[in-house]
Amino acid sequence: MKSIGIIPARYASSRFEGKPLADILGKPMIQHVYEGACKSKFLDQVIVATDDERIFEVVQNFNGKIVMTSECATGTERVAVVAKELECDIVLNIQGDEPLLEPEHIDIMLQPFLTTPSIQVCTLKERVYSIEDYLDPNVVKVVTNLNGDALYFSRSSLPHIPDKNQNEINKNMHIYRHIGLYAYRREQLLEFITWESTPNEKAEGLEQLRFLEHDVNIHVVETDKHLIGVDVPTDLDRVRHILEKRGIERK
Numbered sequence: 001m002k003s004i005g006i007i008p009a010r011y012a013s014s015r016f017e018g019k020p021l022a023d024i025l026g027k028p029m030i031q032h033v034y035e036g037a038c039k040s041k042f043l044d045q046v047i048v049a050t051d052d053e054r055i056f057e058v059v060q061n062f063n064g065k066i067v068m069t070s071e072c073a074t075g076t077e078r079v080a081v082v083a084k085e086l087e088c089d090i091v092l093n094i095q096g097d098e099p100l101l102e103p104e105h106i107d108i109m110l111q112p113f114l115t116t117p118s119i120q121v122c123t124l125k126e127r128v129y130s131i132e133d134y135l136d137p138n139v140v141k142v143v144t145n146l147n148g149d150a151l152y153f154s155r156s157s158l159p160h161i162p163d164k165n166q167n168e169i170n171k172n173m174h175i176y177r178h179i180g181l182y183a184y185r186r187e188q189l190l191e192f193i194t195w196e197s198t199p200n201e202k203a204e205g206l207e208q209l210r211f212l213e214h215d216v217n218i219h220v221v222e223t224d225k226h227l228i229g230v231d232v233p234t235d236l237d238r239v240r241h242i243l244e245k246r247g248i249e250r251k
Contacts (some may be wrong), residue, residue, distance in 0.1 A: 003047045003090040003110055003183075005037045006082050007077035011052040013055060014159040015232050020055050022236060025243055027062075028168050029230060030055065032099035032243075034064050039103035042110040043092065049082045076182075080193045084188055089113075091189050093182040097230045099239050101181075108221050109183045121211055121218045123150075124179035129169050133177060135163070138231070141207060142178040142220055148200065150218040153178055153206050178220075179227055182208070188216065 009020040016022070020030040030048060037046045048059045048066040052067055059066040072078040076093060083091045090113055092106060109122050125142050135140045137155040144150055152158070161173060184192070198213035200206075203220055211218055228238055 001090060001113065002044050002088040003042050004047065004083070004086055004088045004093065005040070005043045005092040005094050005106065006192060007037065007046070007048045007094045007096045008034055008049045008072075008078040009052070009096040010075075010078075010110050011047055011050075011054050011055060014151055016230070018054075019230060020050075021058055022230065022233070024099055024236060024240055028058050029099045030059060030096055030227060031062050031064070033094065033096055033114055034059070034062075036099075036101035036103065037092075037094050038104060040110075041103065042107055044088070044199055046123060048096070048227050049078050051078075072209060073106045076189075077193055080189050082245050083189055084243055086186075091184050093184070095229065097231065098181070100227050100230075102225055104225055105179070105181060105223060105227065109181060110138040112128060112219055112221065113183065113185070116219075118217075119219050120216055122183045122206075123208070123218055123220055124181055124223050125176040125220045126179055128164050128175040129171070134169055134175060140178040140180075142176050144176070144220050148211060148220055150208075150213070150220050151205065155204055155206070175224070176220075178208075179223065180229070192216075204244055 011018055013019050021028045024032055048064055049069050050056055051069050051071050056066055067082055069081050071079050079093045109124055110121055112119050128134055134157050140153055141157050141158045142150055142153050151187045195210055200213055201209040
């Protein structure tokens with residue numbers, strides 16, 4: 001099984017322009033993501049995909065593999081454009097704003113494909129313990145069935161908790177946030193981008209719901225390795241602090 005990781009990266013962002021090039025301990029954020037992905041024991045290749053010359057030049061400077069694409073509407077579309085030209089079985093869509101990415105995040109997401117041929121799409125979830133995250137519409141929640149397949153993704157507070165006045169969510173309450181990393185069988189990804197946006201996808205602003213609305217299961221694997229995505233510049237300090245605790249020094 002040949003697996004390739006693709007990191008879609010764009011310069012323009014309404015909340016954080018130039019985010020992939022933001023400095024984190026002396027390295028651009030995209031380099032942290034790239035190097036974390038390259039440590040996976042299952043990935044045969046890691047590629048950055050961009051339509052911006054500045055990102056292209058930076059990735060070349062740290063000897064990363066990068067391809068230029070035309071302008072794409074979404075990161076998934078950019079991943080698919082690259083995957084269409086590759087020979088592989090599994091394609092990973094690795095978010096370029098996850099500098100805390102570790103190889104374990106990728107490896108546990110790929111393992112189900114080795115044992116279950118019916119799996120077409122796989123992603124990650126992480127337990128939520130704080131009421132703040134539970135109520136935050138920017139924290140996407142996922143509800144799964146007993147087999148670990150997604151029933152629904154939502155920005156709403158799911159599943160419902162009767163008493164929202166507690167300080168911490170009870171540990172017996174199985175509440176999970178979705179981590180936006182995906183692994184697809186290549187042909188399923190290429191089919192996905194031919195579909196029009198679906199009603200729930202538009203309502204929630206969550207692209208993955210297009211799979212569920214086309215009756216394609218998404219298998220969800222739990223991780224206990226916390227990830228913090230960088231959405232706005234203020235997130236960088238938290239990421240720098242965590243990396244310094246890991247022993248990663250400034251370059």
